[in-house]
Amino acid sequence: MNRKALARRRAEFMNMLGQGMAVLTTAKHQPRNRDVMYPFRPDSDFHYLTAFPEPEAAAVFVPGRPGGEFILFCRERDPQKELWDGRRAGVEGAVARYGADHAYPIDRLHEILVELLPDQQKVYTRMGQDPEFDSELFSTVSNLREKTRQGGRAPWEFVDLAHILHEMRLIKDRDEIGIMRKAAKLAARGHVRAMQCTRPGMYEYQVQAQMECVFRHGGSFAPAYPSIVAGGANACILHYIDNNCRLADGDLLLIDAGAELDCYASDITRTFPVNGRFSGAQRDVYEVVLAAQLAAIEAVRPERPVTDYHDVAVRTLTEGMVAIGLLEGDPDELIETGAYRKFYMHSTGHWLGIDVHDVGDYKIGDEWRSLESGMVLTVEPGLYVAPDPDVDEKWHNIGIRIEDDVLVTRDGPEVLTGDVPKDPDEIEALMVNG
Ligand code: GLY
Numbered sequence: 503m504n505r506k507a508l509a510r511r512r513a514e515f516m517n518m519l520g521q522g523m524a525v526l527t528t529a530k531h532q533p534r535n536r537d538v539m540y541p542f543r544p545d546s547d548f549h550y551l552t553a554f555p556e557p558e559a560a561a562v563f564v565p566g567r568p569g570g571e572f573i574l575f576c577r578e579r580d581p582q583k584e585l586w587d588g589r590r591a592g593v594e595g596a597v598a599r600y601g602a603d604h605a606y607p608i609d610r611l612h613e614i615l616v617e618l619l620p621d622q623q624k625v626y627t628r629m630g631q632d633p634e635f636d637s638e639l640f641s642t643v644s645n646l647r648e649k650t651r652q653g654g655r656a657p658w659e660f661v662d663l664a665h666i667l668h669e670m671r672l673i674k675d676r677d678e679i680g681i682m683r684k685a686a687k688l689a690a691r692g693h694v695r696a697m698q699c700t701r702p703g704m705y706e707y708q709v710q711a712q713m714e715c716v717f718r719h720g721g722s723f724a725p726a727y728p729s730i731v732a733g734g735a736n737a738c739i740l741h742y743i744d745n746n747c748r749l750a751d752g753d754l755l756l757i758d759a760g761a762e763l764d765c766y767a768s769d770i771t772r773t774f775p776v777n778g779r780f781s782g783a784q785r786d787v788y789e790v791v792l793a794a795q796l797a798a799i800e801a802v803r804p805e806r807p808v809t810d811y812h813d814v815a816v817r818t819l820t821e822g823m824v825a826i827g828l829l830e831g832d833p834d835e836l837i838e839t840g841a842y843r844k845f846y847m848h849s850t851g852h853w854l855g856i857d858v859h860d861v862g863d864y865k866i867g868d869e870w871r872s873l874e875s876g877m878v879l880t881v882e883p884g885l886y887v888a889p890d891p892d893v894d895e896k897w898h899n900i901g902i903r904i905e906d907d908v909l910v911t912r913d914g915p916e917v918l919t920g921d922v923p924k925d926p927d928e929i930e931a932l933m934v935n936g
Pocket residue numbers: 727758759769852858882905
């Protein structure tokens with residue numbers, strides 16, 4: 503993370519706070535079993551403003567405070583604990599390496615808040631995110647209010663930080679776009695490896711291992727979400743993550759997986775034949791999904807409502823399903839009645855950033871918002887045909903999704919994940935040469 507970019511981001515954030523201060527805490531260590539913890543991953547909002555990578559930390563922002571606007575609270579250095587559990591930045595490192603104006607031990611947070619709060623009208627926090635912290639903060643403020651009769655002062659307004667912060671996070675700055683390009687390229691490499699290594703008879707988790715090996719080797723701490731590696735009928739289970747079945751000759755394999763890099767997600771889906779050759783029916787459905795994805799990407803442009811690219815995908819999918827005989831009827835009517843949802847039951851994408859389903863409103867008031875340069879979103883149409891006596895058997899268990907990450911720019915959509923093929927001929931060629 504570029505320190506100058508972070509300092510600029512914090513300055514912009516503090517500009518928006520007005521007569522208020524902001525307090526946020528990072529994520530907590532989560533137990534996995536007995537005394538084993540899940541690997542620590544910082545809270546996304548906290549990471550966005552601080553890049554401070556340790557647990558048990560809090561950040562306080564006091565715009566205009568002469569003694570320092572950005573205060574970090576963290577664990578102190580402790581040679582004995584560091585010997586067992588790893589290095590700590592300590593309060594010295596928080597200032598020297600993370601740009602804090604001041605840093606204090608985390609157990610002094612409330613004592614120092616008591617000094618800072620009386621000068622504020624508003625307190626911004628991520629309400630509900632850390633209930634233990636919320637409750638301590640509310641009681642600190644209530645105590646201060648009790649003392650107003652003796653001439654003390656206390657803030658009178660609590661505001662949820664989400665609105666300000668998530669609007670900021672929705673528009674990616676140059677530094678973030680740089681990281682997201684790298685995360686997308688790394689994820690693409692992992693998907694290429696998956697296509698190259700897949701053979702009938704392998705287990706889904708073996709393909710997963712090959713792909714995630716590329717992610718980790720490229721510096722990704724972890725996948726951005728549990729990888730979906732779904733052979734055959736499993737592709738029709740949208741959030742399938744068991745990844746424990748054997749891949750059959752003649753089936754398709756759907757992989758939805760992304761590498762997280764420096765806390766930024768990528769999110770790619772590709773679907774390809776286990777044996778390297780699409781059957782006729784598979785290719786028919788594949789080409790409908792691909793046409794829908796390409797058309798939808800074209801609709802990812804500034805000033806177009808965020809709903810447009812979904813509508814384009816639905817129309818292309820529905821017309822395509824009628825053309826290949828998967829659906830019968832008039833496309834307008836099939837869209838109007840929602841009949842297409844039998845095979846396409848999810849939306850066409852979501853914001854992408856520090857979270858895979860990233861923050862930011864999709865509506866402003868009652869209106870769908872328009873796309874703006876600097877937004878990053880996914881474009882991920884699919885078709886899923888679970889066995890059904892009313893549907894010709896040749897389509898049964900075909901589940902296909904194609905997903906790319908797209909940056910909105912004034913010059914048109916920039917596909918960040920274009921390094922992994924999606925044209926069916928290119929996929930077949932890659933698999934033959936794999
Ligand atoms: N992988 C989660 C999603 O595509 O939304």
